[in-house]
Amino acid sequence: NAGVTQTPKFRILKIGQSMTLQCTQDMNHNYMYWYRQDPGMGLKLIYYSVGAGITDKGEVPNGYNVSRSTTEDFPLRLELAAPSQTSVYFCASSSDPSGYEQYFGPGTRLTVT
Amino acid sequence: AQSVTQPDIHITVSEGASLELRCNYSYGATPYLFWYVQSPGQGLQLLLKYFSGDTLVQGIKGFEAEFKRSQSSFNLRKPSVHWSDAAEYFCAVEEEYGNKLVFGAGTILRVKS
Numbered sequence: 660n661a662g663v664t665q666t667p668k669f670r671i672l673k674i675g676q677s678m679t680l681q682c683t684q685d686m687n688h689n690y691m692y693w694y695r696q697d698p699g700m701g702l703k704l705i706y707y708s709v710g711a712g713i714t715d716k717g718e719v720p721n722g723y724n725v726s727r728s729t730t731e732d733f734p735l736r737l738e739l740a741a742p743s744q745t746s747v748y749f750c751a752s753s754s755d756p757s758g759y760e761q762y763f764g765p766g767t768r769l770t771v772t
Numbered sequence: 773a774q775s776v777t778q779p780d781i782h783i784t785v786s787e788g789a790s791l792e793l794r795c796n797y798s799y800g801a802t803p804y805l806f807w808y809v810q811s812p813g814q815g816l817q818l819l820l821k822y823f824s825g826d827t828l829v830q831g832i833k834g835f836e837a838e839f840k841r842s843q844s845s846f847n848l849r850k851p852s853v854h855w856s857d858a859a860e861y862f863c864a865v866e867e868e869y870g871n872k873l874v875f876g877a878g879t880i881l882r883v884k885s
Contacts, residue, residue: 663815692872699781701862701875702816717872749815757804757866761873763815 661685663764665750671770672740680735680767682750690753691733692761693717693725695746702749708733740771774799774865776876784882785853793848793879795863804866805846806873807837811859819861822846833857858883 666681684691689710694702704717708727722744724736733752737744747768751761777796785791797803804823808816820831827839837848846863860880864873 699877701776701877702873703875704872707872751816760806760818760821761816763817765813765815 663750663752663762665748665764665767667767668765669768671772672737674740674742674771676740677736677738678740678769680737680748680750680769682733682735682764683731684733684750684752684762685731686752686754686762687730688752688754688762689730690755690761691727692751692753693723693733693735694749694751695719695744696749696766697746705735705748737769742771745769745771774803774867774874776863776865776874778861778863778876778879780879781877782880782882784884787855787883787885788852791848791850791853791857791881793861793863793881795846795848795876796844797846797863797865798844799865802841805837805839806864806866807831807835807846807848808862808864808875809833809859810862810878816862819848853881853883855883855885857881 663684692707693705696702703719706725708714714725747766749766750764753761775798806821807819810816819835822829822839860878862878863876
């Protein structure tokens with residue numbers, strides 16, 4: 660049982676490039692989340708999903724896209740990377756939306772230059 | 773909208789000393805409240821949570837937190853800090869209609885020997 664895994668761990672992108680951050684969970688959780696973490700700002704929700712085929716925007720969705728074709732996978736797509744997207748990205752999953760623990764992956768550190 | 777304030781960005785305590793990390797929230801109803809810990813280079817791990825009932829909740833690693841409705845606070849405490857407790861601590865409140873957590877900006881704990 661690996662929990663929530665994220666790849667890659669680190670990535671440097673040039674402005675305007677695109678990439679996909681991968682997230683996989685093996686706990687059969689319906690709920691999955693993408694956050695970005697910036698120093699002194701805590702975690703901000705980018706997108707979330709309540710089940711396969713269902714996604715919704717969080718607080719800071721601009722510049723990102725997601726898909727949820729399976730229960731296990733929740734990739735985050737960056738199109739036309741910008742320096743403002745330099746951040747640490749965390750994926751999380753939960754078995755229930757209300758009051759239950761979210762399990763976090765180890766994070767992806769992305770730098771856009 | 774719900775919000776979480778962690779007034780202290782950094783706190784330094786001596787090993788063996790007691791610890792209290794402050795958290796204030798804004799929320800109309802009885803909130804679901806959480807404390808997460810993030811060790812360097814790691815994802816977030818749940819320390820404890822409050823749903824209802826006893827206002828003093830116990831968590832992992834010897835931590836506890838007390839919910840005080842009159843003060844809109846959910847402060848985290850530990851009677852004796854260990855060097856391994858050095859990390860960043862996040863308070864979070866669940867949004868009123870579930871699905872999403874709102875995080876505070878975090879408090880970085882340094883432990884001096």
